[in-house]
Amino acid sequence: MGSTYGKIFKIATFGESHGAGIGVIIEGCPAGVNFDSDFIQSELARRKPGQSRITTQRKEADEFEVLSGVFEGKTTGTPIALIIRNEDQRSKDYSHIAAQFRPSHADYTYQVKYGVRDYRGGGRSSARETAARVAAGALAKLLLADLGVNIQSYVSQVGTLKLEKSYQELDLTLTESNAVRCPDPEMAQQMFDYIDSVRKQGDSVGGVVNCVITGAPAGWGEPVFDKLHAEMGKAMLSINAVKGFEYGSGFEGVTLLGSQHNDAFYIDDADKVHTRTNHSGGVQGGISNGEDIYFRVAFKPVATIMQDQESIDQQGDVAIVQGKGRHDPCVVPRAVPIVEAMAALVLADFYLRNRASKV
C-alpha cells in the first residue's frame, strides 16, 4: 500500500531503482487533454540524473513509452500507463550492501516491514520512483495550463546559503538558467560552488525548494481533512528526503499578532476580490481564495555519502557501510521539477473534486 495518490485524478506508481523499469498509471484524467509528449519528456529531462557535475553521474535517458489511454494525441478518459525503462543500473555497486543497512536509508525499515527487500539501489525506496511522478505531473500541468494555472518552483536555500528575497522580488524565469535552479544568478553561483565543494568531500548537504502557484481560482480544496494545504503538505512530505513543509506565513507567522497576520479583503479595479496581504498563502479554511499559493519544502542532506559509516548488518552485527557508488551531493536542484509535479497532481485532483461541490 501507499503507492497511489489522488481521489479523482489518481496516480499509481510502480518500479524499483534496478528492476526492469518504473512507471505510472494515471487514472481519472479527463478525456480531451492534449497529450504533449515533448513537454512530458522535457519535464523528465529536468529531473533526470547527469545534468551537471553537481548531480549524480548515473546515466538514464528517461525516455517514456505510452502504453494506453491516449488516442490520436488526446487523452481518452481511460487509464494512461507510462513506463520508463532502467538502463544504467550497475547493480553490482550495491552488492556490498545486500546484507547491510545504510544509515538514514530505508534499508532497515523495509527489511523489518516486509521481511524481504530488493536492496539494489534502495529498490522501491529509491528517489528514482519520482521520475514516474514527474511524468504524471507533467500531464497534470498540461491540464492546469489550459485553466491558466502556472506552477513554478526554485531553490531558495542550500545549507546555510539562503535567498532572503520573496518570490515577488525574484525573476522566476531565470530559474532554469543555472544548474542549481536558483533564480538569483549570484546566489546560484555561490550555491553551485558550495555543492561542488561538498561533493569533493564525498559529503552531501540539504536545502529548501520554494513553490509559487499563480492563476488558481477560488474554491479548490476541501474542508476539514483534505484541506488544500494539508494535501499539498502530504504530497511534498512524500517526496524522498523531505523533512518539513510550511505555506504562507509558515513557522515565522507564529510570532505575529492576529491584527498583523489577518489578510484584509478588498475589491480591485476589475471588481475582483483580493487580499491586501497574503499571509494565508492563498488558502483559507483549506480552500483556495484566488491569491497566489506559495509554500516551502525542506530537504535533508541525502543519506548516500562517499564516506565509510558505522552501521549493522541483517544478522545484527557491526558493519562498516562503504562510501561508493554514485550520488547527488545536494538533492534540491533535481527536486524542483518533482515539487512542481506533485503540486500539479494535487491541484488537478482538487480541480476535478470541486466539480461536485454544487448542484
Next chain:
Amino acid sequence: MGSTYGKIFKIATFGESHGAGIGVIIEGCPAGVNFDSDFIQSELARRKPGQSRITTQRKEADEFEVLSGVFEGKTTGTPIALIIRNEDQRSKDYSHIAAQFRPSHADYTYQVKYGVRDYRGGGRSSARETAARVAAGALAKLLLADLGVNIQSYVSQVGTLKLEKSYQELDLTLTESNAVRCPDPEMAQQMFDYIDSVRKQGDSVGGVVNCVITGAPAGWGEPVFDKLHAEMGKAMLSINAVKGFEYGSGFEGVTLLGSQHNDAFYIDDADKVHTRTNHSGGVQGGISNGEDIYFRVAFKPVATIMQDQESIDQQGDVAIVQGKGRHDPCVVPRAVPIVEAMAALVLADFYLRNRASKV
C-alpha cells in the same frame, strides 16, 4: 468531501459550530478494545472551551453520547458513532457577519465553493469540529496504549517566547500542570502572561506545538505517498490554523552535512537495533524505525480578534467586520490534545495497515 480520514481505522466527522451538534463515526476500530468512556471524556475536557481566562469563554460541557458500536464496554468491530450536542451557541453574536467575510477566515472561500454557507460561528469551518477528532483520537489512544505506544504533546512556543530545550531535557509530566500546557513551569508562566496581555488588547498570537511518540515499533508507515511523516503532516496541517509541519531535524536539518545528519545504527545491550542520533525523527523511508517519533506544528494567530477590520461583504461592497464575540487569544494550549488525537489516529491506521505487509 474531505471530512473522512484514514484507510482502515477511519473517521468521518460532521457538524457545525452552531447546529444541533457535532460528532464522528469511527469505522475500522478492531473489536475488543476496552471503551473507556471516562478517558474519552477527560480528553474532551482538555480541549473544551472555558478552561482558563486565556481560552474562549464559550461554555460547552462537551459530553459525548455513544450511539453505536460498543457493547458491554467493548468495541464490536462495527461503526462507533459519537455525538456531542452544542449548547452555548449564541448564534446572534454572528448575525452581523451573515453577509460579511471575516479576514483570514473561511467565510469567503466557502461562499465561493458552495454558493451557500452556515455563517454562524464559521459553520463547518469552526475549530469546534476538532472535538469530534479528540473523541475519536481518544479511542485510538486506548488502542495504542495497549501496544505500549505513548503520545505526548506540549506547547514549545508562543509568539517569540520559545522553549530552547529538546523534549529529552523536559519533564513532560508537567505539561498538564499549567493552563498553557508548556512543561517548563517558568516558561509557561511567561507564556501565560503574554497571552493574557494579547487577550486584553483584543488581539491574538500564534505558537508551536511539539509532539513526541514513544514505543512505536519499527514497520509502521507505507512507502512512497503514504509515508508515516507524510500522513502525519497532512493530519497536522488539517487542524485549524496550522501553517507548518516538520519532523526530526526539520527545517534546521537542511544546514547539516550528510555525514553529520545520518543516524548510525547500533545494537544495544538488549540486542535491540537503535540509532546513535535521531535526526530521522523515528522515520526512515516513510516507515517507523523504532526510535522516538517527534515533530513540530506551527499555529498562526487565530483570525478572530476583538478589533474592527476592513473587509467586504457578499455584494462586494466595503464592510467593517466588528470585533465582538468570544475567542481564543492563542490556540496552542487547546491544540495540544488535538495534535495528540490526530497523531493517534494516524498511528492506529498504520498499525492496522501494517498487518497486511507480510504473508
Next chain:
Amino acid sequence: MGSTYGKIFKIATFGESHGAGIGVIIEGCPAGVNFDSDFIQSELARRKPGQSRITTQRKEADEFEVLSGVFEGKTTGTPIALIIRNEDQRSKDYSHIAAQFRPSHADYTYQVKYGVRDYRGGGRSSARETAARVAAGALAKLLLADLGVNIQSYVSQVGTLKLEKSYQELDLTLTESNAVRCPDPEMAQQMFDYIDSVRKQGDSVGGVVNCVITGAPAGWGEPVFDKLHAEMGKAMLSINAVKGFEYGSGFEGVTLLGSQHNDAFYIDDADKVHTRTNHSGGVQGGISNGEDIYFRVAFKPVATIMQDQESIDQQGDVAIVQGKGRHDPCVVPRAVPIVEAMAALVLADFYLRNRASKV
C-alpha cells in the same frame, strides 16, 4: 469496515437494532439541494415496521433528526448527519439467543469474525440498518428528481406467485395502493393472502423486487470494474436477504442468439438516439445509454421464523433456537423503498463521478 458506500456521494451508516439508534452521514451531496424533510420522512414511512398485518409488529416511529449539513432548508455541501432513535426494542426477546446461533442469521459469522457481538436483534446485521439507507436514498432521490430521473420498484414475485407482465404492461402508480406493493391489484391480493397464510404458520417466504429507472441520461457509469450494473448489483446484494441480481435480459438472456439479443440503434423523430429493443437494460459497456434501466432482485425467505429450530450455541453444544419475537413473514413489501434508495444512491454517485469525464 464495510459500512460506507459511494465514491463522491458517499454514505456511512451506523447503529444496531437495539442500541441507542441508527443513522447515516451523507458526504459529498452537492450544496444547494432542497432538503425536503417531509419527503424523507415519507420514504422512511414506506419502510418502517408495523404497516400492515403482513409486516413485523415492532413499532418504530422512525422519525429522523438532522444534526448537520443543512442550513435554511438547503444542503451546504458539508456532511449531513441523520439519526433515528430506537424505541420499541424489547431486547429481552433476545436474551434466549445471547449464546445461540440462529440458523441462516449472521450470529455465528459475526462471532467468529469479531469475537464479540451485540446479539440483541442481530445487532449490526439487523435489517433495521436499512432505515439509514432509506433516509440517505431519499436525499439522493431529491437530487435526481431535479435531473428528471425517476426510480420505481415493485414486488413481482412472492414464493411461486409471479407477475408475468413486463413493467411496460403495468401501471406502476398502483404500487403503493396495496400492502404488498405489487402494481397488479389482483396479483397483489393473492400475494397478500399467501403471505398471511405463511405468517399464520409461523413461517416465511421469499420474493422478487423489480426496479425501473426512467430519465437517466446516457453517460453514467464507469468502465471496467465500476460498471453501472456492477455497482447496482453490489448495492442490491448488500441489502439484507438478497440472493440474486439480474439486469436487462438477465439469466433468461443467455438462451438468446446475438442476432436476437442485440439492441439496434435508431434515431427517433425528436432526433434522440434510441434502441429498438432494450435487452441491455439501459446499460452498455457499464455506462447508461439513455434507455430505461431495469433490474430484478431476489430475496430469500427471512431467517427468523416462529418455529423451533436445531442449532448450536457458543460452546459448540446442540441447542434449540425457539421461535419467538416479531418478524416479517415476507420481506419484499418493505424492501421496495430500500431497493429504490440504493438505486438512487448508486445513480447520484455516478452522476457526480461523470462530471469529471471530460475537460
Next chain:
Amino acid sequence: MGSTYGKIFKIATFGESHGAGIGVIIEGCPAGVNFDSDFIQSELARRKPGQSRITTQRKEADEFEVLSGVFEGKTTGTPIALIIRNEDQRSKDYSHIAAQFRPSHADYTYQVKYGVRDYRGGGRSSARETAARVAAGALAKLLLADLGVNIQSYVSQVGTLKLEKSYQELDLTLTESNAVRCPDPEMAQQMFDYIDSVRKQGDSVGGVVNCVITGAPAGWGEPVFDKLHAEMGKAMLSINAVKGFEYGSGFEGVTLLGSQHNDAFYIDDADKVHTRTNHSGGVQGGISNGEDIYFRVAFKPVATIMQDQESIDQQGDVAIVQGKGRHDPCVVPRAVPIVEAMAALVLADFYLRNRASKV
C-alpha cells in the same frame, strides 16, 4: 475512473484492445508470496484467444513481463506491474466502424461519456482487458492456495443446454478436459456442437458459468455494504457480457419457505461447525461461514456477430454495421478462468481486510 478493484489487495488495470498492450498493477499483495511465473502464464493460456475453433481466431501469445515488485522469486510488498503486449491487432478490421456504433457494444456510450474514443476493437471496453485480471487473479490464487482455498469454475449452461447436476454431483477435475470447460463430457460435446453451429451461422449465444470455492475459513467478508457476496457480485458483473449473478439458493430460493431454506448448524465429528444444508452459499450476513461458497454468473450472447445489423453513425445517420472481423461465438469457455480470477481477487482482499477485525 473505474479501473481499480480492491481495498487492500488492489489492482489497477490499463490498456486497450489495439494499443501497445494491456497490463495491471497489483498493490497490497503481502511480501513473501512465491511468484510462480509458470502458473500465471498457464492461467493466461486458459483465457487466451485461439484455443479451439469455437473461440476467436485472434492470435495472441499473451506472454507477460514483470516490471516491478518481485525479487528473487518472491513478492516484496511493493507494487507488481505486469504487462502483456498486443500482437495480432489487425486494426484495419475496425476502420469500418470508426464512425459507427455497433449494437449492444460500448461504442455509443463511450462516445457520449468521453467525447473521444479509441474505436479499434472496442478500445478500453474490449474483453481483452480481462487478460490483466487473469494475471492478477493468478497471483491471488497463489496466495489463497497457501491458505488452502481452492476456486473452481465451469460452464453449466450454453443457450438452452443446461447441466442439471449440482457441483457435488460433478467431477470438476474434468472441466479442463474439453474446449467448452464443462465437467460433464457428454454435455460438453453437445455444447461444443451447438456453439460450432452458431458460429457457422455467424451468430453468438449466451451461457452460464458456475463457481465453487472450497476451503475458505469463516470470517471473510464485511458487514453492510461490503458483504462477501455483494463484492463477489460486483466483481462478476464487472466482467464483460455478464447480465446476472446469484449465490447459494439464488433466484430459485425465493420460492422456498424459511423453514425449508434455513441452514441448521451442527458440530461434526471433528468438532467443526457445519450447516446441514447450504442454501446460504457459504455466506451469512455477508461473511463466510466456512461452508463451500458457490454462485452462478449469466453471460449474454456476445454482441459481435458476423451479420449485417441496423445502426447509426456518429452523425446520427442510419448505418449498416457489417459483420466482419473475428469473434467468439460463445464467451463462456474463455470466461471460466476470468470468473476464477475475479473470485480470487475478491477473496484475497477480504482475507487481508479480515486481519484488522480484532485486537
